[in-house]
Amino acid sequence: MKKYILGGLLLLTLNAFSQEKSYVDYYNYINKAEEEFVMKMDSSCFAYYDRAFVSNKPFLKDPYIAAQIALYLNDTLRFNHYLKIAFRNGMPLKAVTASRFIKERYHPNLYKRINQLYKQNFVEPTIDKSLQKTICEICYESDSLKLKDGGDSPKFHASENEARIYIRDYFVKKGIFPNEHLLGITTSEGLKDFYKKTNRKDLYAGQTSPDYAEETELRLKCPMNIILHSQCFFQENKDFLFEAVKAGYLHPKDYGILEETSYLWFKKSTTNPAEKCKLPEKKVSYNIFGFDPTRTDQLYDVTAEGVKQADANRSKIYMQKFTVDKRKKELEEKYGFAFFFDFADRP
Numbered sequence: 267m268k269k270y271i272l273g274g275l276l277l278l279t280l281n282a283f284s285q286e287k288s289y290v291d292y293y294n295y296i297n298k299a300e301e302e303f304v305m306k307m308d309s310s311c312f313a314y315y316d317r318a319f320v321s322n323k324p325f326l327k328d329p330y331i332a333a334q335i336a337l338y339l340n341d342t343l344r345f346n347h348y349l350k351i352a353f354r355n356g357m358p359l360k361a362v363t364a365s366r367f368i369k370e371r372y373h374p375n376l377y378k379r380i381n382q383l384y385k386q387n388f389v390e391p392t393i394d395k396s397l398q399k400t401i402c403e404i405c406y407e408s409d410s411l412k413l414k415d416g417g418d419s420p421k422f423h424a425s426e427n428e429a430r431i432y433i434r435d436y437f438v439k440k441g442i443f444p445n446e447h448l449l450g451i452t453t454s455e456g457l458k459d460f461y462k463k464t465n466r467k468d469l470y471a472g473q474t475s476p477d478y479a480e481e482t483e484l485r486l487k488c489p490m491n492i493i494l495h496s497q498c499f500f501q502e503n504k505d506f507l508f509e510a511v512k513a514g515y516l517h518p519k520d521y522g523i524l525e526e527t528s529y530l531w532f533k534k535s536t537t538n539p540a541e542k543c544k545l546p547e548k549k550v551s552y553n554i555f556g557f558d559p560t561r562t563d564q565l566y567d568v569t570a571e572g573v574k575q576a577d578a579n580r581s582k583i584y585m586q587k588f589t590v591d592k593r594k595k596e597l598e599e600k601y602g603f604a605f606f607f608d609f610a611d612r613p
Contacts, residue, residue: 273438289505289514292322293584300586303335304593310343311335312344319351325446325517326357327484327607334365334603339384349383355531356391357484359384364482367600369418391450398449402460404429408495409469423538429492430499441509443516444489452480484607490520492603500528511583518585519608522552526565530555551576554608 294320296533303311315332317564318324329351336344345346349362362380363369372380408562437444450456461468480487493499500507510516532545551565553576558564567576576588594605 287322288512289322290512290584292318292514293518295321295436296328297584297586297590299332300594301590304494304590304597309339309344316346317363322514323447324351325484326352326355326451327359329355330357330365330484331363331603331605334367334464337371338369338601338603346383349380350387353384353387356389356450356572357440357549358455358481359388360452360454361478361481361484364484364607365604367604370602373557376447393448393450397444398456399460399464400459401444401449401486403464404432405492406466406469408461408492413469420537423540426492426495427538429508430496433489433492434499434503438503438506438510441506441513441515443507443510445486445515445517445520446484449486449513451484454480456480493524494527494531496541497528498541500524501543501546508583518580519554520581521530521583522554522580523587523608525550526552526554530561530563531567550579550586552580552583 295314299318300315301377302308302314312332312335315328319329329348331346333348333352336348349357353612356413362384363372368376368380407425410424411419411425415421433444442448457468460466478531500568504525507516507521511518511521529546529549534545549563551567551572553566553568553573555566557566567573573588594603597603598605
């Protein structure tokens, strides 16, 4: 573990980043705001958004969604207000056009207004650059070994096992997950800077669409990827991860994704000697991942009873109702809203 030992400076950083308030009320306000909008399609949602943003530092997607709703309702003042909140919390300008709804209205007047709001309000996120570099190095090594030696190679497994021990011991066991509120979101410029300073190259150069930008996903991807590759990490650290949810370091939907994948992606025979857990005894469904005919086991159930159970499970982790997410997906497809910023875009 010499490679990833956390120094005293970084320990001080973790203490400085400790969230002062629980995020339970924040999640409830955001969930209620979304529900109000998709059911009524009017401005009643904004009272809940305002209460959420006053109480806690927002996840970037939330003021951005609120801004899209304001634009849909032709409320210029509120559109400006919520976009200011997003920019003041580090929203990159490139991320704004992630929404087809905004993109189709971007030129020329809206383009000028958004640029002006950005210039007047953008605040660089307060993050620990050395900690961010460490996380980037962990993920770069993982991707490099996977591409070079394969996802079942001993070197790849050893690298990921070491990375997960680091994430577990220095973050998760403290009720912290190294994600957006600690290290900001993944950006194209940030990755370019990392490659330049460390004399590395983009392992996936030329493999992505020229229209794609890291900023449009509004998340820090690599730590979540490292954990998703493990079929045991969630089971072994479930309680700690839920503390991270309540502290605002792990979004409820990410927690739900980790729990579902710990069951759906479980392999009875694995080439990773460190993965010694058993298949979870209990299936917990949040109806995140859709029906897959290639799988024997399914968690996605849209019968009346299945939706009822999924919503009950979601409520326990402060996650949005499945019925509301389903309606959000319908509005996303119909109007072009950007409502989902997840590893799985299905409700």
